[in-house]
Amino acid sequence: MIQRKLLSQSLKIATLIGLFSFVACSHEENAQKNTVDASTIPVTGEIEAELTSPPFVPASVGNRSAKKLIVNMEILEEEGEMTDGVKYIYWTFGGSVPGSFIRTRVGDEVEFTLKNHPENKLPHNIDLHAVTGPGGGAASSFVAPGHEVTFSFKTLNPGLYVYHCATAPVGMHIANGMYGLILVEPEGGLPKVDKEYYIMQGDFYTKGANGQPGLQPFDMQKAVDEDADYVVFNGKVGALTGDNALTAKVGETVRLFVGNGGPNLVSSFHVIGEIFDRVNVEGGSTINKNVQTTLIPSGGAAIVEFKVDVPGTFIIVDHSIFRAFNKGALGMIKVEGEDNKRLYSGKQTEGIYNPEGGSIQSMPGNNEVTAPKANSVAERIELGKQIYSQTCFACHQGEGQGIASAFPPLANSDYLNADVDRAINIVLHGKTGEITVNGDKYNSVMTAQTLSDEEVANVLTFVYNSWGNNKTEVTPTMVLKAKSSH
Amino acid sequence: MIRLIILLASVLLSLAGRSQGPTEMKKINGGTFVPLYGSDSSGVFVDDYMLDIYPVTNQQFLDFLKTHPKWKRSKVKRLFADGNYLIKWENDSTLGDKVNPNSAATSISWYAAKDYCACQGKRLASMDEWEYAAMASETKANAQTDSIFNLMIIESYELPKTYKKEIGSTYKNYWGIYDLHGLVWEWTSDFNSVLISGESRQDVDTERSLFCGSAAINASNLMDYAAFMRYAFRGSLKANYAIQTLGFRCAKSN
Numbered sequence: 001m002i003q004r005k006l007l008s009q010s011l012k013i014a015t016l017i018g019l020f021s022f023v024a025c026s027h028e029e030n031a032q033k034n035t036v037d038a039s040t041i042p043v044t045g046e047i048e049a050e051l052t053s054p055p056f057v058p059a060s061v062g063n064r065s066a067k068k069l070i071v072n073m074e075i076l077e078e079e080g081e082m083t084d085g086v087k088y089i090y091w092t093f094g095g096s097v098p099g100s101f102i103r104t105r106v107g108d109e110v111e112f113t114l115k116n117h118p119e120n121k122l123p124h125n126i127d128l129h130a131v132t133g134p135g136g137g138a139a140s141s142f143v144a145p146g147h148e149v150t151f152s153f154k155t156l157n158p159g160l161y162v163y164h165c166a167t168a169p170v171g172m173h174i175a176n177g178m179y180g181l182i183l184v185e186p187e188g189g190l191p192k193v194d195k196e197y198y199i200m201q202g203d204f205y206t207k208g209a210n211g212q213p214g215l216q217p218f219d220m221q222k223a224v225d226e227d228a229d230y231v232v233f234n235g236k237v238g239a240l241t242g243d244n245a246l247t248a249k250v251g252e253t254v255r256l257f258v259g260n261g262g263p264n265l266v267s268s269f270h271v272i273g274e275i276f277d278r279v280n281v282e283g284g285s286t287i288n289k290n291v292q293t294t295l296i297p298s299g300g301a302a303i304v305e306f307k308v309d310v311p312g313t314f315i316i317v318d319h320s321i322f323r324a325f326n327k328g329a330l331g332m333i334k335v336e337g338e339d340n341k342r343l344y345s346g347k348q349t350e351g352i353y354n355p356e357g358g359s360i361q362s363m364p365g366n367n368e369v370t371a372p373k374a375n376s377v378a379e380r381i382e383l384g385k386q387i388y389s390q391t392c393f394a395c396h397q398g399e400g401q402g403i404a405s406a407f408p409p410l411a412n413s414d415y416l417n418a419d420v421d422r423a424i425n426i427v428l429h430g431k432t433g434e435i436t437v438n439g440d441k442y443n444s445v446m447t448a449q450t451l452s453d454e455e456v457a458n459v460l461t462f463v464y465n466s467w468g469n470n471k472t473e474v475t476p477t478m479v480l481k482a483k484s485s486h
Numbered sequence: 487m488i489r490l491i492i493l494l495a496s497v498l499l500s501l502a503g504r505s506q507g508p509t510e511m512k513k514i515n516g517g518t519f520v521p522l523y524g525s526d527s528s529g530v531f532v533d534d535y536m537l538d539i540y541p542v543t544n545q546q547f548l549d550f551l552k553t554h555p556k557w558k559r560s561k562v563k564r565l566f567a568d569g570n571y572l573i574k575w576e577n578d579s580t581l582g583d584k585v586n587p588n589s590a591a592t593s594i595s596w597y598a599a600k601d602y603c604a605c606q607g608k609r610l611a612s613m614d615e616w617e618y619a620a621m622a623s624e625t626k627a628n629a630q631t632d633s634i635f636n637l638m639i640i641e642s643y644e645l646p647k648t649y650k651k652e653i654g655s656t657y658k659n660y661w662g663i664y665d666l667h668g669l670v671w672e673w674t675s676d677f678n679s680v681l682i683s684g685e686s687r688q689d690v691d692t693e694r695s696l697f698c699g700s701a702a703i704n705a706s707n708l709m710d711y712a713a714f715m716r717y718a719f720r721g722s723l724k725a726n727y728a729i730q731t732l733g734f735r736c737a738k739s740n
Contacts, residue, residue: 121719
């Protein structure tokens with residue numbers, strides 16, 4: 001018994017010694033890396049901070065010395081558009097969601113003035129995760145409508161940080177858009193890149209379901225249940241698609257400052273067709289390389305960098321993928337320039353794949369299963385509906401409404417109704433390039449569908465006989481004709 | 487339809503007429519209730535009292551200034567009203583185009599509001615009195631658990647520019663009082679007696695009572711969210727603040 005006790009004690013001591021030596025080591029390492037104590041960096045001179053609305057960021061700090069940095073930020077409660085036809089009252093830092101981007105360097109003394117517009121109804125404040133101090137500044141920045149407060153802080157730790165409002169009820173203030181990013185660059189600034197952009201994800205909770213038009217009030221119950229109606233980049237559906245897409249040229253290095261305001265959901269940030277060369281994990285100093293998808297916590301951030309090698313449209317998504325295709329978490333980077341066939345060939349050959357050899361095989365004893373044939377328009381619609389829900393639904397959506405700026409609507413579609421042969425051809429052969437549907441431009445890809453003539457006829461008849469379209473019946477003969485005309 | 491228009495017109499006319507004199511009052515029958523900062527075991531008792539059925543209007547406040555010139559914008563001391571005091575008025579004696587005479591008087595400091603009521607032999611309602619009257623919906627004296635009523639309140643807090651609406655344009659509650667939610671915030675005599683520091687998460691440490699309030703927040707008690715916004719707003723105020731969305735009404739002990 002005594003022996004055992006002794007043994008355990010000596011083990012403990014050994015562990016302690018081990019711990020101490022480990023601690024000592026890591027101290028030394030830190031001391032080597034971090035020779036300057038940021039709190040002692042002197043400031044010289046004074047400048048007003050350049051603030052930018054998303055997706056833009058201010059110029060890098062470059063080689064400038066630490067300075068007194070004046071930041072003036074105004075809080076506005078104002079109506080905005082969540083998606084086409086859906087309005088929402090946003091609460092904003094600087095009139096945008098996310099709020100204005102603040103760029104500082106380590107050692108700066110930031111003099112922060114927060115102004116609450118007189119027309120606003122509520123008091124607000126700001127909690128900057130870059131601040132070392134109680135509440136991240138929240139306690140010092142509580143401000144009534146029609147007033148302003150000023151407080152100062154010194155930036156001690158380089159990194160990308162979220163700021164947000166922390167006035168009760170905190171969740172509601174964040175859910176209405178009160179968040180943004182503040183970057184603290186290391187001395188000398190971040191390495192130079194060709195393009196820098198500012199993206200922030202947020203989840204929104206509206207009284208009406210996704211897409212229900214009109215002014216939609218905030219739904220506290222859904223927020224508590226974490227049942228988001230919209231998950232979007234930069235405050236609204238389509239903030240980064242179509243004409244608002246980010247741009248770059250082949251060969252350029254793109255750096256994205258990505259934040260997640262929440263209030264609830266964690267982002268699986270991914271760019272389709274790209275691999276992040278470098279990621280500042282969680283916005284801190286750890287660099288991870290060759291990352292496909294990076295996790296961004298609510299109230300957290302990451303810096304991702306990648307070189308764009310081939311032209312095309314690259315889709316930015318939250319890879320919790322239903323959020324991307326059904327709730328709005330979709331953005332685009334359009335890359336222009338010369339093809340590089342060595343890196344990406346595009347489609348080279350297309351052929352028939354028959355696992356059992358060249359000729360059609362049939363299992364012995366099985367009767368041939370024939371696809372059902374429609375005998376009337378009503379049957380055609382019924383069969384077409386099934387095909388629609390298997391094949392078309394994911395992009396064109398349940399009511400044919402499509403997804404704004406990504407997939408054109410089939411409901412009440414001028415483009416569809418104008419030309420039935422064109423519609424048949426698109427189903428048979430796919431479609432790429434810009435088209436205008438009901439006044440909106442779309443530029444994405446629909447692949448060729450592998451459907452029989454009968455199935456093409458059925459699904460198109462269903463579409464033409466739904467959602468206010470012109471009730472055309474498409475027959476297999478018409479499909480065959482369209483095929484033959486090529 | 488025509489009847490409705492006539493009815494509306496007559497209501498508006500009568501409002502315009504009434505706005506010259508003191509506002510009618512209705513009696514609130516006292517009782518106990520649990521405010522945000524209380525817990526289930528510690529209710530607050532509110533005595534019977536009288537409350538103005540409308541907020542004080544711009545026209546009424548303009549009339550008040552004729553007899554009490556020390557509260558005119560050009561004369562008022564900064565100690566008692568900040569630079570936003572009556573800021574939208576054209577001048578000391580004219581409301582001008584931007585100010586509707588029949589809307590609630592806003593951009594008025596606590597001192598001015600208190601004096602206005604005192605000059606009529608009235609006073610500002612205490613926070614408990616105000617909260618007690620304001621928890622009544624159209625049909626119930628205590629609608630704290632009525633989710634539809636509470637949603638209506640939260641939605642009205644989000645809607646911008648409601649201070650521009652005319653008095654009497656929202657709803658009449660159980661006691662016959664109009665516009666307690668949906669138009670403007672209202673001064674209470676002891677608005678700063680519950681301290682919300684502005685760092686709402688810190689309050690759970692500093693204010694034991696508020697900790698109970700925040701602990702009570704769950705999916706079944708949405709009332710607290712609306713109340714939190716009110717208490718947070720009050721916590722951001724100082725007595726000389728004049729705010730575009732903050733008006734007042736008067737009360738009287740029974």
